[in-house]
Amino acid sequence: QTWTRLLKTGLSVLRALATNPQVRELFRFIVLGTIVETGRKIAEKGVEFWREFFVVKAEFEMGDFAYDWVITYLENERLWNESRSFKVVARNPSSRPHLHQPESGKPLDDHPSPWYEPATTQSPALFRWRGYWMTVSKSSSGHSHYDLEKAVGGTLMISLWSRNRHILDEFVSTAREFYLGSQILPRKQLDFKSEPSESLLTASFVFGDLAHDWVLEYLKSMNALDGVMNLLVTTRQSDALWQPSGPQDVNARYIPAIDSMVRFLFTSPRTGKSTWLQVMIQHNGLFITLHSSDRDILSDLVDCAKESYSAREKVSVHLVTDNGAWGRTVTKSRRALSTLLLPAGTKDLILNDAKDFLVDKEWYSRAGIPHRRGYLLYGAPGTGKSSTIHAIAGELGLEIYMISLSHPRMDDYVLSQLISHTPSRCILLLEDIDCAFPSRANADEDEDDEPAASALMYPPKSAVTLSGLLNVLDSVSSEEGRITFATTNHIDNLDPALIRPGRMDLKIKYGLATTDQIEGVFKIFFRLGDPNEFVPVENIDGTPIPPPPPLTYTAEDVLQHATEFAASVPSSTFSIAQIQGYLFTKKRNPRGAVEGVEEWLAAQQLERKSVAQANRKRQEDYVRWQATYFPQGQPGLGPMPMSMALGGQPPASRPMMQGPPAVWYPVQDEVVIPEPVAPGVGEAADLPKGPVEEADSTKEIDEIVPTATVEGEEEETST
Numbered sequence: 001q002t003w004t005r006l007l008k009t010g011l012s013v014l015r016a017l018a019t020n021p022q023v024r025e026l027f028r029f030i031v032l033g034t035i036v037e038t039g040r041k042i043a044e045k046g047v048e049f050w051r052e053f054f055v056v057k058a059e060f061e062m063g064d065f066a067y068d069w070v071i072t073y074l075e076n077e078r079l080w081n082e083s084r085s086f087k088v089v090a091r092n093p094s095s096r097p098h099l100h101q102p103e104s105g106k107p108l109d110d111h112p113s114p115w116y117e118p119a120t121t122q123s124p125a126l127f128r129w130r131g132y133w134m135t136v137s138k139s140s141s142g143h144s145h146y147d148l149e150k151a152v153g154g155t156l157m158i159s160l161w162s163r164n165r166h167i168l169d170e171f172v173s174t175a176r177e178f179y180l181g182s183q184i185l186p187r188k189q190l191d192f193k194s195e196p197s198e199s200l201l202t203a204s205f206v207f208g209d210l211a212h213d214w215v216l217e218y219l220k221s222m223n224a225l226d227g228v229m230n231l232l233v234t235t236r237q238s239d240a241l242w243q244p245s246g247p248q249d250v251n252a253r254y255i256p257a258i259d260s261m262v263r264f265l266f267t268s269p270r271t272g273k274s275t276w277l278q279v280m281i282q283h284n285g286l287f288i289t290l291h292s293s294d295r296d297i298l299s300d301l302v303d304c305a306k307e308s309y310s311a312r313e314k315v316s317v318h319l320v321t322d323n324g325a326w327g328r329t330v331t332k333s334r335r336a337l338s339t340l341l342l343p344a345g346t347k348d349l350i351l352n353d354a355k356d357f358l359v360d361k362e363w364y365s366r367a368g369i370p371h372r373r374g375y376l377l378y379g380a381p382g383t384g385k386s387s388t389i390h391a392i393a394g395e396l397g398l399e400i401y402m403i404s405l406s407h408p409r410m411d412d413y414v415l416s417q418l419i420s421h422t423p424s425r426c427i428l429l430l431e432d433i434d435c436a437f438p439s440r441a442n443a444d445e446d447e448d449d450e451p452a453a454s455a456l457m458y459p460p461k462s463a464v465t466l467s468g469l470l471n472v473l474d475s476v477s478s479e480e481g482r483i484t485f486a487t488t489n490h491i492d493n494l495d496p497a498l499i500r501p502g503r504m505d506l507k508i509k510y511g512l513a514t515t516d517q518i519e520g521v522f523k524i525f526f527r528l529g530d531p532n533e534f535v536p537v538e539n540i541d542g543t544p545i546p547p548p549p550p551l552t553y554t555a556e557d558v559l560q561h562a563t564e565f566a567a568s569v570p571s572s573t574f575s576i577a578q579i580q581g582y583l584f585t586k587k588r589n590p591r592g593a594v595e596g597v598e599e600w601l602a603a604q605q606l607e608r609k610s611v612a613q614a615n616r617k618r619q620e621d622y623v624r625w626q627a628t629y630f631p632q633g634q635p636g637l638g639p640m641p642m643s644m645a646l647g648g649q650p651p652a653s654r655p656m657m658q659g660p661p662a663v664w665y666p667v668q669d670e671v672v673i674p675e676p677v678a679p680g681v682g683e684a685a686d687l688p689k690g691p692v693e694e695a696d697s698t699k700e701i702d703e704i705v706p707t708a709t710v711e712g713e714e715e716e717t718s719t
């Protein structure tokens with residue numbers, strides 16, 4: 001009964017509520033709300049489902065090439081055009097030629113230009129691509145891909161409204177092709193090792209290596225370094241290597257500073273294929289990153305560089321740095337062999353022999369003979385030895401690697417290191433090879449006419465030993481087509497082992513100027529030779545030398561004066577360099593050169609006399625010094641002290657006789673001291689007495705300077 005009563009009460013309450021309009025309204029609202037919410041949920045699920053099945057999504061990470069492709073492509077499609085919010089950055093237009101200028105933008109000038117890129121947006125931009133809708137959104141972190149070096153991170157999200165995944169593939173590959181085809185400046189690659197695609201090829205070209213010079217020259221010839229924005233302004237000659245092409249101030253060079261970077265589009269002349277190169281300039285060389293994994297492109301680049309290098313009308317001379325390693329390279333204009341005045345047949349002899357040698361590698365290997373060839377050029381200073389080597393190098397298209405044995409860092413080890421770091425086909429030039437030996441006076445101590453004291457004065461000027469030198473010349477690494485040229489002013493100082501065939505195959509003597517050579521140098525000097533061959537047309541740094549003013553004399557004048565001049569100057573008495581030195585004082589005045597020759601000859605005679613006297617005094621002083629301090633005789637103790645050499649008193653205390661050998665020469669007014677001369681050999685004994693001025697100059701000189709015809713008896717000339 002209780003339950004029946006309760007039920008009746010409930011029903012009456014419900015009936016009362018149902019008849020209440022407000023309650024009925026509320027009830028309807030709840031039902032409708034439930035239906036709407038359920039519908040919304042179903043729709044949401046439906047969209048999610050649709051998205052899952054009908055939208056393809058892709059994510060592109062900044063720092064990845066795929067990101068670069070897509071963003072560059074979208075940039076080009078002007079996707080951001082409809083955007084309402086921008087990020088505006090100032091960038092150098094020359095480094096970003098694709099930069100989008102604002103519609104009303106001013107023409108580009110030297111100041112950075114504005115560049116518009118879409119502001120970071122979470123709300124996706126919608127666009128249509130080949131009939132498909134796409135949304136693009138960019139995350140907040142990171143900058144545009146061009147500024148990648150400053151911030152890494154950030155992603156680009158692309159949603160493609162299509163069930164078809166292939167559309168995404170098509171989109172990405174279209175973007176990639178566009179990127180490659182547009183040849184757009186790629187982003188800088190600071191750390192190629194961490195590049196995720198591992199598709200960049202990096203090549204190092206080490207300073208001092210020939211490949212480095214090839215590539216550097218090539219980059220310069222392609223104006224690739226012109227875009228460097230980090231410059232070193234220098235006047236040092238050693239920086240000439242970097243001189244970019246184009247007109248530059250002679251004194252100041254604007255060269256890329258260390259750590260600067262430049263990106264350059266290399267188009268292979270052979271394949272026509274273009275590849276971006278990123279060139280990093282470091283203190284120890286060039287580091288080139290190729291935006292490619294194709295090694296052929298690298299070898300193509302190196303081959304092109306090598307080809308254009310060898311086509312230049314220049315000769316490169318590689319020098320040893322202060323550290324005793326290859327480093328500096330000096331480039332000189334080629335010197336034509338025809339400008340050398342040498343006895344008939346000399347030039348052809350060397351040139352043909354060297355050519356034969358270079359082409360006959362097979363023959364050498366068949367005969368079991370090491371493929372190397374040595375030439376010894378000896379004779380007085382200034383007779384054309386070095387000039388011949390430069391001209392031959394130019395003719396054969398070879399580089400010169402020049403080693404001076406008197407270099408302060410030179411010893412057997414440094415020498416062998418240097419040799420092993422030279423390329424196979426080159427000219428190795430050993431200058432003043434006699435430095436490695438004691439002077440003749442030292443070698444021939446038992447000769448009666450040369451006091452032992454003088455031997456002490458002339459120890460070897462180089463720490464290189466004979467065995468070190470022979471080892472280097474005979475070493476396996478000195479095979480492979482290397483031509484060795486050695487020069488010396490004192491062949492008689494050289495050990496026979498060094499100049500035996502197999503080490504020095506041709507020995508060519510350079511004598512003092514003959515009458516023909518004197519006449520020849522006069523004609524060339526006054527431009528009767530081929531002026532273009534003789535007169536350099538450009539400075540060492542490539543800047544042009546303006547042509548000389550027109551001549552005030554005729555060819556006939558020069559011919560006549562040349563004969564007169566040659567008749568006035570004694571034959572085999574002066575080197576061509578000395579004659580050239582005199583002619584320089586009469587530049588553009590051939591008549592003056594003839595008129596002044598007697599005065600010059602007299603001055604030369606006086607100079608020789610002073611030199612001889614100074615040498616004699618030095619010898620005497622040294623003997624006296626030895627007798628005072630080492631009455632018992634102290635062989636091999638080293639040089640005379642400076643104060644003594646300069647004519648002062650011997651030092652109060654016994655000098656230290658250790659350390660590297662050094663020779664001190666007296667320095668006096670108007671005295672030029674040549675290589676040390678042993679007493680009894682050379683000028684001192686031959687000098688005439690009496691005033692020079694009164695004598696007939698030609699006769700006088702003929703008398704005082706014996707013509708050097710016999711090997712080893714040549715006149716020591718001043719330098």
Ligand SMILES: Nc1ncnc2c1ncn2[C@@H]1O[C@H](COP(=O)(O)OP(=O)(O)OP(=O)(O)O)[C@@H](O)[C@H]1O
Pocket residue numbers: 339340341342379380381382383384385386387388487488489510576577578580719
């Ligand atoms: N035979 C020559 N023909 C033309 N020019 C010459 C000749 N000899 C010397 N000269 C000129 O003299 C200068 C010095 O010559 P070079 O340096 O070749 O002499 P060198 O014999 O090598 O001297 P050193 O032994 O001192 O090194 C150069 O300017 C060169 O043009």
